[in-house]
Amino acid sequence: MNIEDIKKALQSVKYPGFSKSIIDFGFVKDIKLEADACTILLDITSTAKEVEDELKKEIPKALPNLNINMIFNKPKVEAQKSNSVSGQNIVPQIKNIVMVSSGKGGVGKSTTTVNLAIASAMQGKKVGVLDADIYGPNIPRMMGVNGQEVEVVGNKAKPLNAYGVDIMSMGVLMKEGEAVIWRGAMIMKAIQQLLRDILWEELDILFIDMPPGTGDAQLTLAQSVPVSAGINVTTPQHVALDDSRRSLDMFQKLHIPIAGIVENMSGFICPSCNTESDIFGTGTCDDLAKEYNTQVLAHLPIEPNIRKGGDSGKPIVYFEPESITAKRYMMAADKLIAMLDSQGEVTNEAIQPIMPAGVSACSTEGQKIKAEHEAKKNSGESCGTGCGCH
Numbered sequence: 001m002n003i004e005d006i007k008k009a010l011q012s013v014k015y016p017g018f019s020k021s022i023i024d025f026g027f028v029k030d031i032k033l034e035a036d037a038c039t040i041l042l043d044i045t046s047t048a049k050e051v052e053d054e055l056k057k058e059i060p061k062a063l064p065n066l067n068i069n070m071i072f073n074k075p076k077v078e079a080q081k082s083n084s085v086s087g088q089n090i091v092p093q094i095k096n097i098v099m100v101s102s103g104k105g106g107v108g109k110s111t112t113t114v115n116l117a118i119a120s121a122m123q124g125k126k127v128g129v130l131d132a133d134i135y136g137p138n139i140p141r142m143m144g145v146n147g148q149e150v151e152v153v154g155n156k157a158k159p160l161n162a163y164g165v166d167i168m169s170m171g172v173l174m175k176e177g178e179a180v181i182w183r184g185a186m187i188m189k190a191i192q193q194l195l196r197d198i199l200w201e202e203l204d205i206l207f208i209d210m211p212p213g214t215g216d217a218q219l220t221l222a223q224s225v226p227v228s229a230g231i232n233v234t235t236p237q238h239v240a241l242d243d244s245r246r247s248l249d250m251f252q253k254l255h256i257p258i259a260g261i262v263e264n265m266s267g268f269i270c271p272s273c274n275t276e277s278d279i280f281g282t283g284t285c286d287d288l289a290k291e292y293n294t295q296v297l298a299h300l301p302i303e304p305n306i307r308k309g310g311d312s313g314k315p316i317v318y319f320e321p322e323s324i325t326a327k328r329y330m331m332a333a334d335k336l337i338a339m340l341d342s343q344g345e346v347t348n349e350a351i352q353p354i355m356p357a358g359v360s361a362c363s364t365e366g367q368k369i370k371a372e373h374e375a376k377k378n379s380g381e382s383c384g385t386g387c388g389c390h
């Protein structure tokens, strides 16, 4: 066996969580072969122990007749408890990060993210979309980039681009139809990698499509970057509003300024007779917005062309800019941009402190820790959480 044979065999070893091989990613930096012993130097981008363990298992399987010695070069883990790089913003080139959340799945969060992002780009902003919905990454299909190859430069991946918007998603890094079965810790690492290991350019706004609910992903994001604004997407039924309240409450607890609520599937305009019916109700979010001292960014009807646009990768805001719906997305983008502009820069101070293991940021104890953090910060003392505020 020579070096080329070894490289060929390593083509079958996928980088954990991705459909590309360690060779395609360029992670194999050196191979030394002496008699039947082989030393492989790997430069991997993840600090996760699971990734190294998985490779230690898979590489010898691909080279069963060799004695394999593996040397891993990994990014240094800071002497810190923080998931962020010492509380520093891991994407300082991005002016505003907007977290798009919903209390439950299927309410139109991805559809809203895509159309709001394109609407903002159409208004002259430099925009990106990060699909952090690890379990159901739908953005590539909705933006018409599914199946496109990601270009890897060094150890980083370049975002794809469509309709003037930069895009990255687990969906383009995985095989179509492939499922992700990950524990919380791996989701946290994946979200940080999707921020840190992607070549994001300087952007005015990065929209992040979160998984539904209020969990690890939301908390990790708030602990890794300063989030400028949160948008809650909901449908108008009262049961959906209860979930929505949880999502808005999470924004408040994580000190994320609320840009507003998008009331999706709010009424149905019949395409043949143009009459409007309130299938799920409409306008119920107005009171909710008041309760949280925020605004309704848009009421969007159930409209077959929104669904068609999503399924075909031809978003309505771009392809039917004169439609009522597209105009509502444009207005929602206007309101968001106005909010971001009036708010000004969100500093690293907004990055949330890391809670001790087992303490939820939203629990009473978590809130107490945050209050202590704020008090120490205001008095000029280090908070001691490793968040890097001093």
Ligand SMILES: Nc1ncnc2c1ncn2[C@@H]1O[C@H](COP(=O)(O)OP(=O)(O)OP(=O)(O)O)[C@@H](O)[C@H]1O
Pocket (backbone or CB within 6 Å): 102, 104, 105, 106, 107, 108, 109, 110, 111, 112, 133, 136, 138, 212, 264, 265, 266, 300, 301, 302, 303, 304, 306, 307, 308, 310, 311
């Ligand atoms: N206003 C609307 N009118 C018609 N169809 C819509 C509307 N909003 C969303 N849809 C459709 O509903 C489905 C679910 O939408 P979407 O994937 O955006 O929801 P989601 O909240 O992101 O879901 P998930 O929780 O699975 O990520 C999609 O097929 C989408 O095209």
